[in-house]
Amino acid sequence: MLVLDNILSDRGSKYAVSGAPCGSTAEARALIDELRKTKKFAKATHNSWGLICGEGQVKNDDGESGAGxxxxxxxxxxxxxxHLVVVTRWYGGKHLGGDRFRHVQTAVRAYLDAIA
Structure with a gap:
């Protein structure tokens, strides 16, 4: 799994993005479980993810409404x-409002650029 850590910080919140080839929801959950074995990612506030596979479009906001x-x-x-893409956020104590959607986009763009 490719992990791009500390790609963005805003008002105390920090973002990372991760991803890997993935063909099913079960495989996605296994990859996310593997990511969460790292203490830092286990303590994250949100691990939002999305996957387009043979099962269709699968997502999980993990409490970050709309991120998936x-x-x-x-x-x-x-x-x-x-291909599974996971955007991780560590909440910094201040609400980001609509900026959080731009930050999710920035994180995914960083990942897509890294694998290009």
Whole structure:
């Protein structure tokens, strides 16, 4: 799994993005469980993810409402299938409002650029 850590920081919140080739929801959950074995990621506030595979579009906001849909839209726009993308956020104590959606986009873009 490719992990890009500390890619963005805003008002105390920190972001990372991770991903790997993945063909099913079960495989996605296994990859996320593996990511959470790292203490830092286990303590994250949110591990939102998206995956487009043979099962269709699968997402999980993990409490970051709307984040999974943003990830899916970006994967769809890129035509990237069978690839899991996880955006991790450590909450910094201040609400980010709509900026959090831009930050999810920034994180996914950083990942897509890294694998290009």
């Amino acid at each position: 849909m943003i990830i899916l839209r970006m994967l769809e726009r890129e035509g990237l299938k069978d």
